[in-house]
Amino acid sequence: MYGWSVDPEEVYLNSELAGELYEAVQSLPFEYRIPLILKDIEGYSIKQISSLLALKEPTTKTRIHRARLSVRERLSHYFENRR
Amino acid sequence: MKEFFKCQECVDLLTDYLEGNLEPQVREKLDEHLAGCAPCINFVRSFEKSTTMLHLLKEQRVDVPSDVQARLKNFLREEIVALSTERNKD
Numbered sequence: 001m002y003g004w005s006v007d008p009e010e011v012y013l014n015s016e017l018a019g020e021l022y023e024a025v026q027s028l029p030f031e032y033r034i035p036l037i038l039k040d041i042e043g044y045s046i047k048q049i050s051s052l053l054a055l056k057e058p059t060t061k062t063r064i065h066r067a068r069l070s071v072r073e074r075l076s077h078y079f080e081n082r083r
Numbered sequence: 084m085k086e087f088f089k090c091q092e093c094v095d096l097l098t099d100y101l102e103g104n105l106e107p108q109v110r111e112k113l114d115e116h117l118a119g120c121a122p123c124i125n126f127v128r129s130f131e132k133s134t135t136m137l138h139l140l141k142e143q144r145v146d147v148p149s150d151v152q153a154r155l156k157n158f159l160r161e162e163i164v165a166l167s168t169e170r171n172k173d
Binding site: 017018021022025036040042048052053061064065069071072075076079 | 094098128130134138
């Protein structure tokens with residue numbers, strides 16, 4: 001049960017947004033999706049991800065950056081409506 | 084003559100900018116651009132927001148291919164072994 005201090009609209013928006021985020025991440029190509037999941041969701045370092053995926057560190061960073069740009073693009077309508 | 088960043092250059096540097104990985108002079112140039120470019124400011128804010136919100140997915144199931152899961156487990160096992168070897172040296 002939520003306390004009085006929690007805004008129900010905010011809770012709803014967050015759950016709705018989580019669904020959209022999930023779709024945005026799942027729609028990424030494999031080579032971008034996995035580094036993004038490991039970095040921003042699982043919290044691994046660039047070094048660890050590069051080692052795990054056998055990538056050079058600059059490649060890992062570039063893929064994560066592009067994946068983040070793509071996720072932002074997918075959610076751009078959300079930010080425009082909230083501005 | 085002073086060189087200014089173009090919007091695309093700012094976009095290219097956003098991850099390094101937000102993670103504090105830029106050289107001071109590059110960061111300064113980017114800050115100068117942002118100070119006079121409202122669309123880029125909005126872009127930075129939405130980029131930062133969408134990136135930080137990814138943690139919401141931590142609670143949800145995100146499919147990771149089985150071969151990556153297996154490599155992840157091996158990788159973590161090696162990390163643990165390396166860590167315990169390091170500790171045993173002390």
